Amino acid sequence: MTARDLPDRPDLPGRPELPSRRRGRGWRAVPGWRPDRRRFRDHLVTIAWLVAVWSLLWGEFTLGNLLGGAVVAVVVLVFLPLPRVTFGGRLRPLALADLVVRFVFQLVVASVQVAWVAVRPGQPPRNAIIAVRLRVRSDLNLTLTAEVLSLVPGTLIVEADRETGTLYVHVLDVRSAEQLAQSRARILTLEARLVRAVGSDAELRLLSSTQPEPEGPT
Amino acid sequence: MSGVSGFDLLDVLVAGCLVTGGLLSLLAGIALVRFPDVLSRMHAATKPQVLGVLLILLALAVSLRDGADLATLVLIGGFQLATAPLTAQMIGRAAYRTGRVRSDLLVVDELADRNDGPEERPERRD
Numbered sequence: 001m002t003a004r005d006l007p008d009r010p011d012l013p014g015r016p017e018l019p020s021r022r023r024g025r026g027w028r029a030v031p032g033w034r035p036d037r038r039r040f041r042d043h044l045v046t047i048a049w050l051v052a053v054w055s056l057l058w059g060e061f062t063l064g065n066l067l068g069g070a071v072v073a074v075v076v077l078v079f080l081p082l083p084r085v086t087f088g089g090r091l092r093p094l095a096l097a098d099l100v101v102r103f104v105f106q107l108v109v110a111s112v113q114v115a116w117v118a119v120r121p122g123q124p125p126r127n128a129i130i131a132v133r134l135r136v137r138s139d140l141n142l143t144l145t146a147e148v149l150s151l152v153p154g155t156l157i158v159e160a161d162r163e164t165g166t167l168y169v170h171v172l173d174v175r176s177a178e179q180l181a182q183s184r185a186r187i188l189t190l191e192a193r194l195v196r197a198v199g200s201d202a203e204l205r206l207l208s209s210t211q212p213e214p215e216g217p218t
Numbered sequence: 219m220s221g222v223s224g225f226d227l228l229d230v231l232v233a234g235c236l237v238t239g240g241l242l243s244l245l246a247g248i249a250l251v252r253f254p255d256v257l258s259r260m261h262a263a264t265k266p267q268v269l270g271v272l273l274i275l276l277a278l279a280v281s282l283r284d285g286a287d288l289a290t291l292v293l294i295g296g297f298q299l300a301t302a303p304l305t306a307q308m309i310g311r312a313a314y315r316t317g318r319v320r321s322d323l324l325v326v327d328e329l330a331d332r333n334d335g336p337e338e339r340p341e342r343r344d
Contacts, residue, residue, distance in 0.1 A: 056293045059286035111242055111266040118249030118262060124323060127258060131328040150264050150303030157307045158257065158314050159329055168329045170257045170310065180326060 045087075047073040087140065089200040096197040103148060110153040117173050125173040128180055129158055132187045136195050136203045137165030144198070145191045152190065154183060232277045239273030242266040255320040256313035260306040268302045271295070 047070065054069030055061045117125050134145060139162065146157045146167055159168035171183045195203050249262030275291045282288070313319060314329065321327060 053293065056289045059290060107265065107269050107272075111269040114249055114261050114265045115242065115245035118245055118252050124252075124254040125258060126323055126325050128324055128326040129257075129329045130326060131331075146307065147300065147303045150306055151268060151299070153265075154261075156257065156261055156264065156310060157303065158310045160307075170260075172258060172261045174325050 042087075043077060046077060050076060083139070087198075088138070089140075089195075089198045089203060092197055095193070099193050099197045102193070103152070106152040110151065113153050114172070126175065128171045128174045130169050130171060130180060130184060132167050132169055132184055134165045134167065134191050135188070136191065136199060136206055137162075138203065141191065141195060141199065141203065142167070144194050145187075148190060148194065149187060152186075155187065228280055232281045235273045235277035235280070239270040239277065242270035242273065246270060254323055256318055257310050258323075260310045263309075264302050264306045268298055271298050 050073035051066060051069035054072055055065045058065045134142060142160060142162065142165060146160055149155050149167070149169065150157050154172050156170040156172070157167055158170045160166070161168070167187070169183070169187060171180065174180060192207055195207055199207075243266070246262045246266040249266065250259050253259045253262060272295055275295050279288055279291050282291075321330075
């Protein structure tokens with residue numbers, strides 16, 4: 001990956017939580033949280049989530065399931081450690097509802113679009129791969145944007161560059177240059193919507209300071 | 219709850235969801251066959267496929283209406299939404315890196331430019 005070749009850029013805007021390439025250290029994104037307390041909180045959230053999933057898989061919340069789930073969760077955390085993703089933002093219910101409603105709508109549009117491209121007669125679709133640099137470069141934002149992006153019309157992630165916060169997006173059925181510009185604008189709008197729904201205040205400020213949003217606030 | 223006609227309406231809803239979900243899955247299958255390369259096919263594997271599964275889950279949720287089953291259905295749906303894009307990305311990335319992409323069908327390829335074009339990199343801000 002070319003991401004490895006890049007020098008460290010701790011001074012980049014948008015990723016205050018990655019001071020060095022050594023992951024899992026120096027998470028100083030939110031003042032007031034000491035790193036070990038954040039780590040404890042993150043682990044607790046992970047365990048709670050795993051216990052919930054375990055109980056749901058069994059279909060009921062019993063004491064046995066809760067205990068079994070806790071054991072499984074601890075085993076997973078100890079033996080399958082993942083890069084830490086911490087949630088430094090806050091939930092904004094209205095923005096989140098807006099995001100979800102639009103997402104469902106767009107998923108339907110996307111499905112119909114792909115289905116139509118699949119059955120329409122004639123030439124195979126022309127495509128493009130575009131690079132879009134996100135304004136908020138936290139891992140969580142990169143992941144969420146990539147996930148949602150792959151489910152909305154026309155776009156699919158091919159490659160993600162963590163160091164620069166760049167997503168390489170495959171666009172299906174491209175017919176004009178304007179269409180590509182629209183796709184770019186849509187991706188940035190999507191990022192803005194996500195940050196508005198779950199981002200921190202600092203990330204929200206970053207959104208308005210770095211680049212003007214192509215489509216305006218939606 | 220609301221008499222016989224209410225339940226009939228729900229049955230229609232269930233049937234509609236099942237048929238639409240199945241149809242979308244079928245279309246996703248057709249797309250897999252007809253699309254020219256891996257990256258295009260991944261579009262089919264994410265969007266219509268996921269929506270198809272979600273619709274079938276919705277139909278099941280409406281007809282079962284039981285707490286434990288609902289929880290399982292929600293779990294399945296959530297994992298579908300979370301994992302389908304990931305799978306698509308991993309396969310797409312592997313395909314791209316091993317050159318299994320129809321570049322003649324690509325109008326623009328900014329990923330190919332990445333290696334020669336350092337201008338995409340952010341500037342140091344001191």
